[in-house]
Amino acid sequence: MAKEWFNDWFDENYLLIYKHRDMEDAGLQFNLILREVVPEKGWKILDLACGEGRYSYLFNNKGYNITGLDLSETLIKSGKEKFPGLKLRVCDMREISGNYDLILSLFTSFGYFEDEKEDRKVISGVYNSLNPRGLFWLDFFNSDFIKNTREKESSTRIIDGVVVKEERYIKGGRINKKIIIGSDSGKKEYFETVRMYSKNELVEMMNSNGLEVVKIFGDYTGSDWEEKSERVILVCRKVV
Numbered sequence: 595m596a597k598e599w600f601n602d603w604f605d606e607n608y609l610l611i612y613k614h615r616d617m618e619d620a621g622l623q624f625n626l627i628l629r630e631v632v633p634e635k636g637w638k639i640l641d642l643a644c645g646e647g648r649y650s651y652l653f654n655n656k657g658y659n660i661t662g663l664d665l666s667e668t669l670i671k672s673g674k675e676k677f678p679g680l681k682l683r684v685c686d687m688r689e690i691s692g693n694y695d696l697i698l699s700l701f702t703s704f705g706y707f708e709d710e711k712e713d714r715k716v717i718s719g720v721y722n723s724l725n726p727r728g729l730f731w732l733d734f735f736n737s738d739f740i741k742n743t744r745e746k747e748s749s750t751r752i753i754d755g756v757v758v759k760e761e762r763y764i765k766g767g768r769i770n771k772k773i774i775i776g777s778d779s780g781k782k783e784y785f786e787t788v789r790m791y792s793k794n795e796l797v798e799m800m801n802s803n804g805l806e807v808v809k810i811f812g813d814y815t816g817s818d819w820e821e822k823s824e825r826v827i828l829v830c831r832k833v834v
């Protein structure tokens with residue numbers, strides 16, 4: 595199979611650029627999940643596309659039984675070193691199986707595939723891997739917000755002494771980002787492209803895959819969703 599952008603991008607340079615997406619940042623949404631879902635200690639929880647496992651760490655730390663899966667060998671290795679004892683494993687999100695009570699897809703870990711059918715395959719895998727009445731929590735960007743604020747944008751920043759250039763543009767129903775890290779001979783180039791599903795399209799995708807949307811939030815503090823919200827957070831229940 596041809597290498598896709600997400601096979602390359604999620605390495606140590608992803609960790610550099612998104613270093614502010616740390617445990618403190620994760621804590622906000624973690625608290626919202628605890629408040630809204632009220633998971634029981636015996637539940638089996640899946641952190642799908644977990645990265646290094648910052649959310650898995652928070653759940654595990656509170657005594658929950660959580661497994662983190664991610665495609666990136668680099669991030670899983672780094673997560674195992676940072677958080678010894680966490681259950682973290684390399685796995686493609688299209689290949690999941692199991693019997694979970696709660697599945698989490700956090701911080702825009704969805705919409706990555708070129709063919710929409712592959713995204714739908716992820717959702718049907720979520721359905722098949724949930725216990726009856728199990729819950730799915732999807733945290734995605736709000737495409738209305740992106741359209742209104744970030745049609746085209748470029749920036750140059752220095753993070754830990756490294757030059758980071760980013761160029762963001764909307765094309766083909768996707769938000770695309772070209773990222774250049776470093777300068778001169780040590781320069782590395784990446785590409786990120788995510789399908790801009792609207793809130794209604796996401797709801798339709800859940801419904802047509804046997805997942806009833808029971809709540810929709812617009813940010814990590816649990817505000818109601820509005821067109822100007824930054825996030826679309828869907829809480830879905832498996833219909834049996």
Ligand SMILES: C[S@@+](CC[C@H](N)C(=O)[O-])C[C@H]1O[C@@H](n2cnc3c(N)ncnc32)[C@H](O)[C@@H]1O
Nearest residue numbers: 600604643644645664665666686687700701703
């Ligand atoms: C934006 S990051 C979010 C990571 C994590 N949820 C967090 O909040 O820190 C997206 C994650 O999706 C993972 N990923 C990308 N494609 C994947 C795939 N096909 N299967 C599983 N994970 C994938 C990446 O390796 C990366 O860790």
